[in-house]
Amino acid sequence: xxxxxxKEKLNxxxxxxxxxxxxIARAARPGNFVVVIPAENAERIPLTIADADKERGTISIxxxxxxxxxxxxxSLKVGxxxxxxxGPLGVPSHIAKYGTVVVIGGGVGIAEIxxxxxxxxxxxxxxxxxIGARCKDLxxxxxxxxxxxxxxxxxxxDGTCGRKGFVSDELKxxxxxxxxxxxxxxxxxxxxxxxxxxVTKAHNIRTVVxxxxxxxxxxxxxxxxxxxxxxxxxxxxxxxxxxDGHEVDFKELTERLKAYKxxxxxxxxxxxxxxxxx
Amino acid sequence: xRERSAAERIRDFQEVxxxxxxxxxxxxxxxxIQCKNPKCVGGCPVxxxxxxxxxxxxxxxxxxAAEKIKETNALPAICGRVCPQExxxxxxxxxxxxxxxxxIGSLERFVADWERESSPRPSTRYARSGHPSPSKMERGMxxxxxxxxxxxxxxxxxxxxxLTCAGDLARLGYQVxxxxxxxxxxxxxxxxxxxxxxxxxxxxxxxxxxKSLGVEIKTDMLVGNVYTIEELLKEYKxxxxxxxxxxxxxxxxxxxxxDGVYSANxxxxxxxxxKAWQFPEYLTPVKIGKRVAVVGGGNVAMDSARVSLxxxxxxxxxxxxxxxxxxxxxxxxxxxxxxxxIVFKILTLPIKYHANxxxxxxxxxxxxxxxxxxxxxxxxxxxxxxxxxxxIPIDTVIVAIGNSPNPLVPHRTPNLKTEKWxxxxxxxxxxxxxxxxxxxxxIVRGAATVISAMGDGKVAAKAIHSFLGPTK
Numbered sequence: 022x023x024x025x026x027x028k029e030k031l032n033x034x035x036x037x038x039x040x041x042x043x044x045i046a047r048a049a050r051p052g053n054f055v056v057v058i059p060a061e062n063a064e065r066i067p068l069t070i071a072d073a074d075k076e077r078g079t080i081s082i083x084x085x086x087x088x089x090x091x092x093x094x095x096s097l098k099v100g101x102x103x104x105x106x107x108g109p110l111g112v113p114s115h116i117a118k119y120g121t122v123v124v125i126g127g128g129v130g131i132a133e134i135x136x137x138x139x140x141x142x143x144x145x146x147x148x149x150x151x152i153g154a155r156c157k158d159l160x161x162x163x164x165x166x167x168x169x170x171x172x173x174x175x176x177x178x179d180g181t182c183g184r185k186g187f188v189s190d191e192l193k194x195x196x197x198x199x200x201x202x203x204x205x206x207x208x209x210x211x212x213x214x215x216x217x218x219x220v221t222k223a224h225n226i227r228t229v230v231x232x233x234x235x236x237x238x239x240x241x242x243x244x245x246x247x248x249x250x251x252x253x254x255x256x257x258x259x260x261x262x263x264x265d266g267h268e269v270d271f272k273e274l275t276e277r278l279k280a281y282k283x284x285x286x287x288x289x290x291x292x293x294x295x296x297x298x299x
Numbered sequence: 300x301r302e303r304s305a306a307e308r309i310r311d312f313q314e315v316x317x318x319x320x321x322x323x324x325x326x327x328x329x330x331x332i333q334c335k336n337p338k339c340v341g342g343c344p345v346x347x348x349x350x351x352x353x354x355x356x357x358x359x360x361x362x363x364a365a366e367k368i369k370e371t372n373a374l375p376a377i378c379g380r381v382c383p384q385e386x387x388x389x390x391x392x393x394x395x396x397x398x399x400x401x402x403i404g405s406l407e408r409f410v411a412d413w414e415r416e417s418s419p420r421p422s423t424r425y426a427r428s429g430h431p432s433p434s435k436m437e438r439g440m441x442x443x444x445x446x447x448x449x450x451x452x453x454x455x456x457x458x459x460x461x462l463t464c465a466g467d468l469a470r471l472g473y474q475v476x477x478x479x480x481x482x483x484x485x486x487x488x489x490x491x492x493x494x495x496x497x498x499x500x501x502x503x504x505x506x507x508x509x510k511s512l513g514v515e516i517k518t519d520m521l522v523g524n525v526y527t528i529e530e531l532l533k534e535y536k537x538x539x540x541x542x543x544x545x546x547x548x549x550x551x552x553x554x555x556x557x558d559g560v561y562s563a564n565x566x567x568x569x570x571x572x573x574k575a576w577q578f579p580e581y582l583t584p585v586k587i588g589k590r591v592a593v594v595g596g597g598n599v600a601m602d603s604a605r606v607s608l609x610x611x612x613x614x615x616x617x618x619x620x621x622x623x624x625x626x627x628x629x630x631x632x633x634x635x636x637x638x639x640x641i642v643f644k645i646l647t648l649p650i651k652y653h654a655n656x657x658x659x660x661x662x663x664x665x666x667x668x669x670x671x672x673x674x675x676x677x678x679x680x681x682x683x684x685x686x687x688x689x690x691i692p693i694d695t696v697i698v699a700i701g702n703s704p705n706p707l708v709p710h711r712t713p714n715l716k717t718e719k720w721x722x723x724x725x726x727x728x729x730x731x732x733x734x735x736x737x738x739x740x741x742i743v744r745g746a747a748t749v750i751s752a753m754g755d756g757k758v759a760a761k762a763i764h765s766f767l768g769p770t771k
Contacts, residue, residue, distance in 0.1 A: 044520070044525050044526075045525070048524065048525055058482055062574075062580060062581045063582050064573070064582045064583045065482075065573070065583075090582055093582070104482070105482040105518070105519050106519060107480065107482070107519045107520075107521060108521075108524070108525075109525070110521070110524060237565060237573075237583075238481065238490075238545075238568060240480050240481075240521060240545070240705075240707060241545065241546060241705065241706065241707055242545035242546070242547070242564050242568065242705070243547065243562060243564045243565035243568050244547050244562040244564065244565055245561075245565050247549075247556055249556060254549065254551065254555075254556060259706075259707060276557075276558060276658040277558060279558070279658070280558040280559075280586070281584050281586065284578070284584040285584065287578075287579050288578065288579045288584065290579075291579035291580075291582075292579075
């Protein structure tokens with residue numbers, strides 16, 4: 022089960038795995054995620070299903086090495102098996118004909134918007150994709166998104182590719198240009214999603230964000246993923262991960278994401294030691 | 300029963316009671332007066348032939364005692380540990396009228412442990428007496444092996460309800476597949492009840508036993524998402540839903556989403572399931588701090604408090620809005636918690652949590668309560684005393700005020716009727732609103748007991764058997 026068919030480094034810290042998981046591929050829809058446990062002693066981590074191939078029975082997951090468990094996952098090779106893979110999880114994206122949809126991806130979030138862009142386009146929308154990263158080397162999915170979207174805009178913090186600046190700058194200009202936008206979808210780091218929501222809120226443009234809180238069981242049992250949306254507590258794993266961005270308490274989400282930062286370092290050091298000892 | 304001292308046991312996750320010696324077990328079993336019409340059996344949700352097994356224990360024939368129990372209960376090592384016997388079989392024991400009832404639970408545990416230790420491999424456990432003796436149920440149902448071969452049944456969840464239902468159906472000859480959403484089997488027995496109250500090795504052995512009956516268990520399979528119940532019904536002749544009460548309740552008070560506030564489910568899941576107590580060898584962390592407050596008065600609250608001590612907390616306080624008398628936890632567990640040094644602040648209700656500069660919880664603001672008139676549960680209702688607010692400094696809060704039925708399967712099964720509070724509606728036979736679909740355990744009852752879940756699993760197995768057409 023869960024054999025790795027293909028492994029590809031998209032940049033220095035982001036990896037794509039294609040994994041055998043026919044029952045997940047069969048049921049997966051855009052916006053769903055999986056829980057990955059790369060080895061028996063590892064954490065349960067959530068990763069968006071970046072693509073699913075029902076015929077081949079495979080799914081594609083893309084992750085950035087940010088700590089112990091993603092490091093363990095990245096140490097696996099083609100032919101190795103992932104210990105556990107659970108999914109598809111979460112409420113799928115609502116795909117419909119909206120008109121013009123701006124889909125924004127930041128960092129590794131670019132991989133997460135890919136299935137939505139594809140689905141929205143085939144649902145008859147004009148899809149403008151805006152993607153951003155710190156620099157050119159960290160940009161992913163440029164080619165795929167250029168093919169799948171109606172229009173692709175790129176920003177980098179340092180200007181090594183596309184416009185120098187942030188995805189929100191591009192969004193502001195787009196709005197200023199008079200483009201009639203029916204829906205914005207933003208996926209990426211919390212500050213990026215927050216800024217995008219601030220921009221759209223001023224213009225009353227509906228905005229959906231895909232949240233990335235800490236996850237444990239991912240089936241609604243533990244509540245670590247709770248987020249406040251519209252003043253109410255929601256479990257992102259089963260009620261999300263997509264929510265109305267104008268209602269999300271981003272400050273609380275930021276605090277909750279920090280909860281284990283200090284101890285996570287210890288786990289990462291432990292894994293680094295183990296991996297370097299072979 | 301002998302127990303390890305509080306000072307010794309709070310330093311590890313080993314069991315507290317040490318169990319009977321064979322001599323002690325025989326002596327205790329001899330106290331049973333072998334009532335002609337034993338009331339204790341009526342107190343047992345799975346109707347173990349209690350006087351029957353006690354007679355074998357009194358005679359020193361532990362193997363026969365084990366077989367006797369297993370006629371109706373496939374998981375005796377678990378029930379002997381976590382059943383609330385004081386409210387069930389032992390409550391009905393006639394000796395209890397004037398003195399101490401027979402320690403039926405401890406004896407069940409002894410027999411199961413004896414059997415495990417003398418024949419550790421589950422598949423050979425029944426070989427000793429030549430052949431597994433047909434259970435009461437099998438005899439009563441004219442068990443017909445050939446007709447049931449290849450008839451497939453799906454069970455959702457590998458907790459006590461699912462394991463029992465699957466085990467009984469397998470023994471009737473059906474081909475059973477259990478779908479478990481987590482990566483480890485056992486449900487609440489694994490993620491909920493801590494090692495020192497129910498060793499995971501025992502749970503694993505019982506799971507292995509159910510597998511040895513021919514049951515297939517697929518882990519990492521979330522029914523509802525991977526396959527809907529309707530889809531399962533195309534491949535399987537019947538479905539049993541035992542997906543548990545996994546939805547943690549919160550109080551919805553200010554500050555409950557601060558860092559450092561756990562649901563008991565999250566806390567116990569990290570420790571029991573993800574083995575956070577062995578961090579960083581196991582990569583899932585848990586942060587405990589020095590001062591822990593546990594909100595609630597049930598078994599889960601006691602478990603959370605006692606786990607906290609074992610993880611190195613210096614001061615663990617139970618905050619409970621009523622008094623000791625109203626606590627739903629087992630007396631035994633409360634006593635052990637007291638012995639281990641857990642502080643009980645009764646008539647105390649948290650109303651708000653305050654944070655330090657780093658956004659971590661630092662104080663629980665509470666209000667003093669008093670008992671008023673009895674409520675619908677018969678317990679006296681706690682009433683707030685105005686202006687009695689006070690603050691308790693804390694580093695961690697564990698909210699253990701109960702769980703609701705897991706809404707996942709009902710949400711994805713439009714025709715499955717549920718109560719307003721989430722419980723799946725079933726008939727006395729465990730049948731849901733969908734033909735061929737049965738349910739039992741906490742998904743029906745809300746958070747209840749292991750043994751009632753097992754009882755439901757048995758009832759449903761029997762109902763499924765007659766639904767599929769038992770022999771005339």
